[in-house]
Amino acid sequence: MTLARVADDNRSAFGDSSVAGDRAVSIWLWSVAALVIAMVVVGGATRLTESGLSITEWQPLLGAVPPLSHADWIAAFEKYKQIPQYHIMNQDMTLDAFKSIYWWEWSHRFLGRFIGIAFALPLIFFWLTGRLKRGSGAKFLGVLALGGVQGVIGWYMVKSGLVDRVDVSQYRLALHLITAFAILGLLVWLALEEWPDTAHRAAGAVTPTIRRMGVFIVLIVVTQVVLGAFVAGLKAGFIYNTWPTMDGQWIPSDYWTTPAYLTFFESHAASQFNHRMMAYFVVLAVLTELWLVMRSAVDSRIRATAVLLALAVFAQVALGIATLLAHVPLELGVAHQLGGAIVFVLSVVHLHAIRRAAVSA
Known part of the structure; x- marks a missing residue:
């Protein structure tokens, strides 16, 4: 049974908002948009503090867990010492200083993962209960897919600074930022569309x-x-x-x-x-x-x-x-x-x- 069929079956129980929209859906989308703005801000801080290259690996699942012991921190620091940024800019960096830049980048990545969950789980609920406007399901899936692509682009950007340079490529940074704004724009537009009086x-x-x-x-x-x-x-x-x-x-x-x-x-x-x-x-x-x-x-x-x-x-x-x-x-x-x-x-x-x-x- 498809999600669309389940949604049709549940509209009678939750009220048909497929035409008029739903305030709860709109508020959820505005909340996710606010998280994306926070992600942009944290990303800016990560760039200004030269923290973006402190995590040299991309682990979509295991990467959500930061170093938990002194040995874990030493291991992470040793990986950072292998990249040009450390050798050219930060040879005198202490472990405490490394932790400072690590937490900026970890927070940026963790917020990205949190946004994915904050979007995906309510989407499933609203879709199954028929709360989305009719025909909008594909748009929401498109935003979800674009969020996944953004994670890949983020690593593509970080990877550019791990071998031959001390910072990330400005081309990849521009791609990463414009994709974030595309997601933000789509969320805002969908939030406005889902507000009940939009049809008038x-x-x-x-x-x-x-x-x-x-x-x-x-x-x-x-x-x-x-x-x-x-x-x-x-x-x-x-x-x-x-x-x-x-x-x-x-x-x-x-x-x-x-x-x-x-x-x-x-x-x-x-x-x-x-x-x-x-x-x-x-x-x-x-x-x-x-x-x-x-x-x-x-x-x-x-x-x-x-x-x-x-x-x-x-x-x-x-x-x-x-x-x-x-x-x-x-x-x-x-x-x-x-x-x-x-x-x-x-x-x-x-x-x-x-x-x-x-x-x-």
């Missing part, structure tokens, strides 16, 4: 321009996330710690690399410059959308989400500048990564509010 049309109508701008803003926010990943991967936030110019230059003189086609991906100066310019572009796009929304007869949710998105973007820009000027301290760096996740979530929420409204002529 929003009051008023939006212009085609407002709808296109909503999509465009999500796309450029995602682009900014990718650019931020390259800044992080190249540690480009530790240079040009001035604003609004870059050490007195509007365009850094060392922008280009050789060969030129790798500039976008491997130039420290270019990665920071691109991230700055895209931030200004995001501000311009969000303010344009806010102006369009405020002069149109749209639903109050669309207005509210547009205002919140604009406020979040301004706060994120201010936080980014403060982080840069302070030479990327841990607290500000982590807060900036959290701010990026909040801006992304609000852009998705705003787009969803727009999609609920009819399109005016």
